[in-house]
Amino acid sequence: MATEVKMPQLGESTYEGAIGKWLKQPGDKVERFEPLVEIITDKVNVEMPAPFGGTLTKILVTEGATVAVGTPIALMETADAVPSGDGEGKAPAAQPRTEARVAAAASAGAATKEEGPRLSPVVRKLAEEHGLPLAELAQVQGSGAGGRITKEDVTKYLETRRAPASPAAPARPAPPPPVTTAPATGDQLIKLTPLRRSIAQRMAQSKREIPHAYGVIEVDMTTLVRWREAHKEQWRARESVNITYTAFFVKAAVEALKAFPVVNASWSEEGIILRKAINIGLGIALDDGLIVAVIKQADQKSLVGIARELETLGKRARAGKLTLEDVQGGTFTITNPGVFGSIWSMPIILPGQAAILATDAIVKRPMVRNDGIMIRDIMHLGLSFDHRIFDGAAADQFLHRIREKLETFAGGDAALTDF
Amino acid sequence: MPEIRYIDAINQAHHDEMARDERVVVLGEDVGRKGGVFGATVGLIDKFGEDRVIDSPLAESSIAGVAIGMAANGLIPIAEFQFADFIHPAFNQIVSEAARMRYRSNNAFGCPVVFRAPFGGSHGTALYHSQSIESFYAHVPGIKVIVPSTPADAKGMLKAAIRDPDPVLFLEHKRMYRLVKGEVPDGDYVVPIGPAAVRREGRDLSVIAYGWMLYESLRAAEMVASEGINAEVVDVRTLAPLDKDTILKSVAKTNRALIVYEDNRFVGYGAEIAAIIAEEAFGDLDAPVMRLGAPQVPGIPFSKPLEEWFFITKEKIADAIRKLAAY
Numbered sequence: 001m002a003t004e005v006k007m008p009q010l011g012e013s014t015y016e017g018a019i020g021k022w023l024k025q026p027g028d029k030v031e032r033f034e035p036l037v038e039i040i041t042d043k044v045n046v047e048m049p050a051p052f053g054g055t056l057t058k059i060l061v062t063e064g065a066t067v068a069v070g071t072p073i074a075l076m077e078t079a080d081a082v083p084s085g086d087g088e089g090k091a092p093a094a095q096p097r098t099e100a101r102v103a104a105a106a107s108a109g110a111a112t113k114e115e116g117p118r119l120s121p122v123v124r125k126l127a128e129e130h131g132l133p134l135a136e137l138a139q140v141q142g143s144g145a146g147g148r149i150t151k152e153d154v155t156k157y158l159e160t161r162r163a164p165a166s167p168a169a170p171a172r173p174a175p176p177p178p179v180t181t182a183p184a185t186g187d188q189l190i191k192l193t194p195l196r197r198s199i200a201q202r203m204a205q206s207k208r209e210i211p212h213a214y215g216v217i218e219v220d221m222t223t224l225v226r227w228r229e230a231h232k233e234q235w236r237a238r239e240s241v242n243i244t245y246t247a248f249f250v251k252a253a254v255e256a257l258k259a260f261p262v263v264n265a266s267w268s269e270e271g272i273i274l275r276k277a278i279n280i281g282l283g284i285a286l287d288d289g290l291i292v293a294v295i296k297q298a299d300q301k302s303l304v305g306i307a308r309e310l311e312t313l314g315k316r317a318r319a320g321k322l323t324l325e326d327v328q329g330g331t332f333t334i335t336n337p338g339v340f341g342s343i344w345s346m347p348i349i350l351p352g353q354a355a356i357l358a359t360d361a362i363v364k365r366p367m368v369r370n371d372g373i374m375i376r377d378i379m380h381l382g383l384s385f386d387h388r389i390f391d392g393a394a395a396d397q398f399l400h401r402i403r404e405k406l407e408t409f410a411g412g413d414a415a416l417t418d419f
Numbered sequence: 420m421p422e423i424r425y426i427d428a429i430n431q432a433h434h435d436e437m438a439r440d441e442r443v444v445v446l447g448e449d450v451g452r453k454g455g456v457f458g459a460t461v462g463l464i465d466k467f468g469e470d471r472v473i474d475s476p477l478a479e480s481s482i483a484g485v486a487i488g489m490a491a492n493g494l495i496p497i498a499e500f501q502f503a504d505f506i507h508p509a510f511n512q513i514v515s516e517a518a519r520m521r522y523r524s525n526n527a528f529g530c531p532v533v534f535r536a537p538f539g540g541s542h543g544t545a546l547y548h549s550q551s552i553e554s555f556y557a558h559v560p561g562i563k564v565i566v567p568s569t570p571a572d573a574k575g576m577l578k579a580a581i582r583d584p585d586p587v588l589f590l591e592h593k594r595m596y597r598l599v600k601g602e603v604p605d606g607d608y609v610v611p612i613g614p615a616a617v618r619r620e621g622r623d624l625s626v627i628a629y630g631w632m633l634y635e636s637l638r639a640a641e642m643v644a645s646e647g648i649n650a651e652v653v654d655v656r657t658l659a660p661l662d663k664d665t666i667l668k669s670v671a672k673t674n675r676a677l678i679v680y681e682d683n684r685f686v687g688y689g690a691e692i693a694a695i696i697a698e699e700a701f702g703d704l705d706a707p708v709m710r711l712g713a714p715q716v717p718g719i720p721f722s723k724p725l726e727e728w729f730f731i732t733k734e735k736i737a738d739a740i741r742k743l744a745a746y
Contacts, residue, residue, distance in 0.1 A: 120705045122674045144706075145746050151674050151705040 002057060004072035008048060009133055010041045010324060017041045018066040018194050019073065024056045030076065037073070041194055044322050054078035066194060117142065117149055126154045132161075139329050141276070160266075160273045195289040206351050210267075213387040214346050215395040219403045221362050221377040224248065227411035235416060239304050243416065246336055247307035248406065249359050250280050251419060254299050256401035257332055262390045263398050264331050265354040272389055281330030281350065282310065284317040285340075291317050292350065294330040303416055334359065338379065345382050355385040355395070357402075420602040425595045428570035428603055429459045429535075432577035433497065435607065437467050440495065443581060446473040447482055447499030447535075456501050457537060457596055483509035486532045487516050495531050495581060503538035503590065504550045517586040518561030529584040533577070537593040539631055539681055540730060544593075546718035551630075551682035556588050557659045557691070563587045563612055564658040566629045570601040572656060575610030583612065592630040599634070613657050615665040621651030624675035624706075624743050627666055627692055629655040632679045632731060639736035648744045658688055666692060667700050674705035677743050679736055684712025706746040711739045 007017050020038035024030050035047040036056070058075040061067050117138050119127075127137050132154070140157045142149040183189055192200070206212075228243070235243050257264040257278050266273045278299040281292040293313035295306060316322050332353060337345045338361040345358035360380040367376040381402060385395050409419060423431070437443045445460055451474040454461030464472040475482050479500055486496040500506045506513075513534060520530035540549035557564045565580065565587060567573040573591065580587035618633065619640055628636040633654050640650040653669050655661070670676050676696050678689035693708045711731055713719075719729050 120674075121702045122705045125702045148746070150746075 001078055002075050003052065003054070003078050005036070005051060005074040005076055007039070007061075007067050007069050007071045007073050009069045010039065010044070010046060010135075016066050016068045016194065019061050019063050020045060021063055022059055023047065024050075026056055026058055028056050030054060030056055041198075044324055044327060045320050046324070050076070052076070052078055117147075119149060120151070122151050123149055123154050126151060126158075130158055132158065135324055135328070159270070160268065193288055195286075195291070199289055202351055203348050206348050209351065210349050211387045212346075212349060212384050213392065213395070214382065214384055215392060215399055216344065216346075216380050216382045217396070217399045217403055219379045219381055220367070220407050221245075221379050223409055223411040224406055225362060225377040227409070227414065231416075239307070239416075241304065241308045241311055243303065243307045244310060245338075245362070246282065246310055246334070246359070247303055248419065249334055249336075249357075249402075250282070250295065250298060250306050250310075251303050252402045252405040253280065253332065253334060253357055254278055255405055256398050258299060259401055260394060260398045262394055263355050263385070265389055266331075266352055267354070267386055267388050275331040277329070277331060279329045279331045281333040281353075282313070283333065283335035283347075284314055286317060291322065291327065292330060292333055293317055293322060293326050294328065296329060303419055333357070338362065344380055347382070347384050349384050349386055353386075354389045355383055355398075358382040358384075420604055422600055422602050423570050424597055425570045425573055425591070425599040425601075426458055426597060428574035429577060429591060430461055431603070432574045432581070433460060433463055434466065436578055436581045437463065437471065439607070440581075441471075442493065442495045443497065444471045444473065444489065444494050445497045445499065446475050446486060446489075448475055448477055448501045450474060450499050455499060457593065459499065459535070459591075479505050479507075479509040480512055483512035483517070483532075483534065486534075487512060487520070487530060490517075490530050490532045491520075491528060497533045497535060497581065500534065500536040502548050502550075502593075503536040503552045504547050506534075506536050506552060509534075510555070513556070513562065513586070513588070514559050518559050520561075521585060522561060530586045531581075531584050532586045533580045533583075533589050534586065535577075535589045535591065537596070538590050539592040539594060540719045540726075541594040543721065543723075543726070544719065545721035545726075548593075549719040551680070551687075553588075553590055553658055554682060554686065554688040557688055561585070563660065564590065565612055565656065566590045566592070566658060567610070567656060568592070568595065568599070568630060568633045568654055570599065571603045572610050572616075574603055575608050576612060576656070578607075579609040579612050582609065587612070590630070594631045595634075613660055613662055615656050615662040616654045617651060617665065617669060618654045619650065619652040621649040622673060623649045623651075624677060624740065625651045625653055625666070625669040625673045626677050626679060626736070626740065627653045627655060627669075627689075628679040629658065630681060632681050632736075635731060635733045636679050636736055638733040639740060642733060642737045643740050643744070646741070648740060650740055655692075661691070661695075663695055663699065666696065667703075670696055670700045671703045674703055675709075675743050675746070676700075676704075677709045677711060677736075677739055679711045679731060679739075681731055682712060683715050684710055685715050687712050706743055709739060709743050711736060 010017060018040040020040045022037050023035050030036060030050045030053060032053040033049040036050040037048050039046055039048050054076040056074060057077050060075065061073040127134060140149050140153050143153050144150040232243060261274045264275050264278055266275065277297060280295045280298040284291050284293055295309050298306065313326060316326065333350050333356045335347045335356060336359045338359050341361050343360045343363060345360055347356045347358045349356050362377050362379045364375050365378045366373050381399055383395050383399055433445065445463060449456055450460040451464040451469065451472045482498050486498040489496045517530045517532055520528050538551055553564055553566065556562055563585065565576055567576045577589060580589050619637055626636045626640060636652050640652050643650060651669055651673055653666060678692045680687050680689040682688060689710045689712055693710055696708050713729055713731060720726055
């Protein structure tokens with residue numbers, strides 16, 4: 001029988017995907033889970049495994065085209081029973097179930113062939129009912145035997161989850177009335193890539209919903225700069241990784257987040273959710289946009305470990321090889337406009353988080369110290385925060401905590417592990 | 420409402436029904452002058468006479484066969500087996516004749532016999548006075564199998580069994596006779612055969628039990644309550660026909676099921692409940708269905724340590740509950 005293959009839901013906030021490259025052509029035999037098509041979403045590029053085995057009979061969406069999640073993208077001739085007895089594609093009620101399954105197969109394939117968690121029937125059912133993608137479910141900390149995710153874990157998670165995307169609700173907010181932007185003669189229209197569109201949506205959503213407030217402080221980086229300059233070659237030789245300033249910022253931010261849990265939090269109408277995990281997202285600039293990769297459980301990692309992960313994530317991001325796992329679950333974000341020379345930044349908070357930290361360029365400035373003027377390495381730290389969740393006092397204390405960590409370090413011959 | 424013992428409830432039901440309907444007769448070993456080995460039929464012979472309260476020979480096949488013949492001729496017999504362990508010689512009569520009568524005669528004859536038998540283990544009852552025989556008969560279509568666990572149910576369900584137009588195997592756990600007391604409604608009442616009862620509301624898991632295991636399960640539920648585990652306890656009451664709905668409803672709420680039965684686990688009655696939950700409530704399960712039953716040996720040993728090893732206790736149930744809750 002002819003069966004539709006649909007655009008899978010790849011991640012919690014993707015609503016559409018573009019066809020990168022068809023890996024099979026009409027007439028080809030396809031095994032279940034065999035890579036079928038490359039899909040480009042705003043976050044990652046993945047090879048979508050065939051949701052079932054059979055023969056590819058027709059490609060419905062050509063390479064380069066973007067379609068909404070759930071849109072049929074190909075037809076396959078299958079032996080008989082497709083792993084969905086719900087009248088695939090006919091009954092609208094059956095749709096989310098099918099998609100969830102395809103998404104599960106897709107993300108299982110994408111997540112570096114790692115096996116997903118074993119889920120009990122009731123957990124699967126709950127996830128389906130609440131439109132919780134299995135990839136997101138896999139992030140839930142299990143309290144059952146061997147870390148199994150129990151029904152209670154899911155209900156607790158659902159309670160804390162901000163505005164769960166109901167499968168029935170329209171996936172995308174209604175488009176705002178168009179501003180007069182008709183192109184004039186000689187103007188050029190650049191089509192939105194999925195990445196550009198996603199950035200636009202998320203940033204607009206953030207500014208629309210989150211009352212941003214800001215705090216900026218000055219940090220004297222002289223000691224740290226000298227220490228790093230004196231040792232970085234030696235560190236690189238020993239650890240075979242470049243210990244960047246960003247690694248120090250992550251480490252310092254993690255300590256401050258531990259001291260001020262309210263910064264590592266999410267807003268919900270029921271209350272403020274303090275996140276147990278400290279997962280630090282880092283903005284990585286790409287040619288056509290910006291992507292945030294996440295260092296998971298950053299509080300459990302050493303400085304060298306963080307530096308190494310930064311390097312790996314950066315390489316993967318630039319090669320377009322980030323997995324869903326790499327970009328999900330962030331609880332706090334650091335962005336580093338300093339690399340481009342910015343000295344004063346006010347970034348936009350990622351929806352679902354409480355704050356974002358910008359680390360600006362380190363520049364030499366004349367500073368007054370002990371009534372004399374000295375040349376010091378100075379950097380600004382800017383924090384944008386959700387004023388619904390906490391107030392200026394907490395923001396400033398949080399920033400001071402980071403400054404303290406960066407400034408009071410002894411330097412000299414201290415080891416990396418002393419930081 | 421007066422509080423009475425389980426055995427008294429059984430005795431009262433006999434008195435009431437024999438007075439209400441003169442077709443009701445009682446037969447069995449020592450049911451007359453002795454009033455039954457456990458006292459279930461005390462006082463009947465004085466009130467209703469030897470024609471209606473018959474001391475039978477030590478021949479269980481005959482007790483069952485005679486009762487079936489009486490039923491075919493318009494009487495409503497209650498046949499007592501002194502211990503369920505001795506019912507085996509009557510298996511052929513009960514299964515081949517009583518249970519099939521209505522089916523075989525194309526609905527021309529029913530077989531309104533109540534077969535009563537004390538079953539289950541108590542202290543030192545060993546191989547020949549402690550067997551659980553319910554699954555042999557629950558397997559057979561055509562006969563109802565009930566195991567009431569409170570005095571109110573014992574009285575009300577025995578009355579329902581006597582008034583039922585088909586054969587009923589009425590099992591009384593001998594440990595409950597004098598240990599279990601409870602209030603019984605005044606006047607004439609029946610408790611319908613079929614519906615199960617939730618004896619303890621809970622949200623974390625469902626313990627499904629019957630007979631004495633209900634009491635061990637309720638105690639185990641109290642033991643784990645202080646540890647934060649809130650167990651629901653379902654009293655099956657009627658093994659055939661089984662009230663699936665109450666069980667499935669409970670499992671839909673708690674998502675975890677533990678079935679406790681005193682019989683040996685393998686092919687025991689609890690296996691059927693487990694299978695039904697697996698088939699019909701699969702989507703509600705958050706853990707594998709669990710069974711707790713006796714080991715696969717021929718009977719309850721007489722030796723005290725071995726008896727303890729065999730018997731399902733509240734401690735063993737509490738352990739199983741903890742394991743299931745932690746899954």
